[in-house]
Amino acid sequence: MAAGPALPGLFFVFAATVLLIFVSVSSPTWEKISFLNVGSGDSVTHYGVFGFTGSQTHIGYDFNPANLGFDSTTLNTEIIHNLTKVLILYPIAAGISGLAVLFGLCGAAYHRVGTVLMLLATSLALILTLIVWVIEMVLFGIARERFHDQNIDAQYGNANWIGLGALVALALGVCASTCGVFGRYRRHRDAY
Numbered sequence: 001m002a003a004g005p006a007l008p009g010l011f012f013v014f015a016a017t018v019l020l021i022f023v024s025v026s027s028p029t030w031e032k033i034s035f036l037n038v039g040s041g042d043s044v045t046h047y048g049v050f051g052f053t054g055s056q057t058h059i060g061y062d063f064n065p066a067n068l069g070f071d072s073t074t075l076n077t078e079i080i081h082n083l084t085k086v087l088i089l090y091p092i093a094a095g096i097s098g099l100a101v102l103f104g105l106c107g108a109a110y111h112r113v114g115t116v117l118m119l120l121a122t123s124l125a126l127i128l129t130l131i132v133w134v135i136e137m138v139l140f141g142i143a144r145e146r147f148h149d150q151n152i153d154a155q156y157g158n159a160n161w162i163g164l165g166a167l168v169a170l171a172l173g174v175c176a177s178t179c180g181v182f183g184r185y186r187r188h189r190d191a192y
Contacts, residue, residue: 006115009177010104013122016169017101019162020094020129026159028055034157036140038147046157047140049087060085063143075146083139089132090163097125097170104177112181119177126170133163 026033026048034046050057061084062076100121107114137160147154 006104006107006180009173009180010108012169012173012176013097013100013104016166017097019166023159023163024049024091024094027053033159035159037157038154040153049090059088086135089128093125093128096121115180122173122177126174129167129170133167
C-alpha cells in the first residue's frame with residue numbers, strides 16, 4: 001500500500017461522516033433521531049435539524065407543539081428561530097467530511113497530497129461541527145428549560161450525543177491525519 005499512515009485518519013473521518021449523516025436526517029425525516037423530545041405518551045414531539053414531528057422539512061422553525069398547550073411566546077423569538085437555522089451546519093459538515101473521506105482514499109492509495117487535503121477538509125468539518133454542537137446544546141437546553149417551566153416533559157434526544165460522537169471522531173481524525181501527513185509514503189523496492 002502506498003500510504004498506510006493515512007488509514008487511521010481515514011477510519012475516524014469515515015466514522016464521523018456516518019454519524020453526521022445520522023444527525024442530518026433527524027426528525028421530521030427520521031423520528032428515531034432527535035435533539036429534543038417534548039411531551040409524554042402518544043403525543044411526543046421530536047425536534048430535529050429540518051423541523052419537528054408533523055412539520056414540513058425546512059430550514060429554521062419555531063417551537064410550536066400546539067397539542068401540548070404550550071405558551072410559545074417565551075420561546076419563539078427571532079433569535080431562537082435564527083439559531084434553528086444554524087442547524088444546517090450539520091449537513092454541511094457531513095458533506096465536507098464526506099469529501100475528506102474521498103481525499104483520504106486518494107491519500108491511502110496514491111500520494112501524501114490526498115492525506116494533506118483530508119487533514120484540511122477534516123479540520124474545517126471539525127470547526128463547523130464544534131460550532132453547531134455548542135449552539136444546538138445551548139438552543140435545546142434553553143428550550144428544555146422553558147418547557148419544564150410550563151410543566152411539560154422535555155428530554156434531550158439522541159442526536160445531541162451522536163453529534164458529540166461525530167465531534168470526537170473528527171478531532172481524532174484531525175490528530176491521526178496530522179500524524180499521517182508525516183508518515184512514510186515510499187514503496188519498498190524488492191531486491192532481485
